[in-house]
Amino acid sequence: MLTDLIQIKREGEKKHAENLSFRKWLKSHTFVERQFHKAAQEVHDAIDCRACAQCCKVTEVELTERDIAGLMKLLGASRKRFFADYVMQNDEAKPILKRTDEAGCVFLSGNECTVYDGRPADCERFPHLLRGAGSLESKMWKMPDRATFCPIVYNWLEKVKGLTKFTK
Ligand code: SF4
Ligand code: SF4
Structure with a gap:
């Protein structure tokens, strides 16, 4: 393999x-x-x-309302704070996790997900x-x-x- x-x-x-x-x-x-x-x-x-x-590192993670609620709870962040710090829009104007081409997802540290227990459904299923x-x-x-x-x-x-x- x-x-x-x-x-x-x-x-x-x-x-x-x-x-x-x-x-x-x-x-x-x-x-x-x-x-x-x-x-x-x-x-x-x-x-x-x-x-x-x-x-x-490579993909965009689209966020559902359920994902947003779960992450806000995990991080203890208000909606306003959460969107300011962790969310951006993709080309279709849908909310995705903030990311850069160089570092990938905002929650990635090395190879570790820092919000693993509250990661979006899309991440869990990938x-x-x-x-x-x-x-x-x-x-x-x-x-x-x-x-x-x-x-x-x-x-x-x-x-x-x-x-x-x-x-x-
Ligand atoms: S698993 Fe974690 S680090 Fe990876 S894309 Fe999802 S939220 Fe970001
Ligand atoms: S699903 Fe696993 S093997 Fe596939 S890109 Fe993500 S971390 Fe790598």
């Missing part, structure tokens, strides 16, 4: 077009989803997210292979991009391409 983050980036980018073709190919074939979930569980079990934290609603097929649209930085997604896609005997 590939875990080196530099290799993941290089291989994920190299295989991006192939992974897009796989996503399209998957839509025109029928498979038992259970085998995809089993593969996702195996990859999750084999990879230590604490040695990675790439999702906290990379959305095992958690969250919807079929795996419906979640596939973001996977080729995620495979360029997330070891779980990269290895899962490789496993699933093998299981389905996908040929380029």
Whole structure:
């Protein structure tokens, strides 16, 4: 299993077009989803997210009202203070956790999440292979991009391409 983050980036980018073709190919074939979930569980079990934290560095975290309430409670912050210190807007004017391209999420310290017990649902579910609603097929649209930085997604896609005997 590939875990080196530099290799993941290089291989994920190299295989991006192939992974897009796989996503399209998957839509025109029928498979038992259970085998995809089993593969996702195996990859999750084999990879230590604490040695990675790439999702906290790379992705935007959209906030729901529930996320906001949970974080405000955890931090003991008023809504005004919370929005001033920890929230910005994305290109669609939706509230996301404050972040920079250099440091990632405002709550990331090294590879540690400093608000782990109150982290947003999106963080808890990432990379959305095992958690969250919807079929795996419906979640596939973001996977080729995620495979360029997330070891779980990269290895899962490789496993699933093998299981389905996908040929380029
Ligand atoms: S809140 Fe925590 S888990 Fe979510 S992106 Fe920020 S550091 Fe990562
Ligand atoms: S979910 Fe993926 S990107 Fe995020 S820490 Fe785990 S392996 Fe890394």
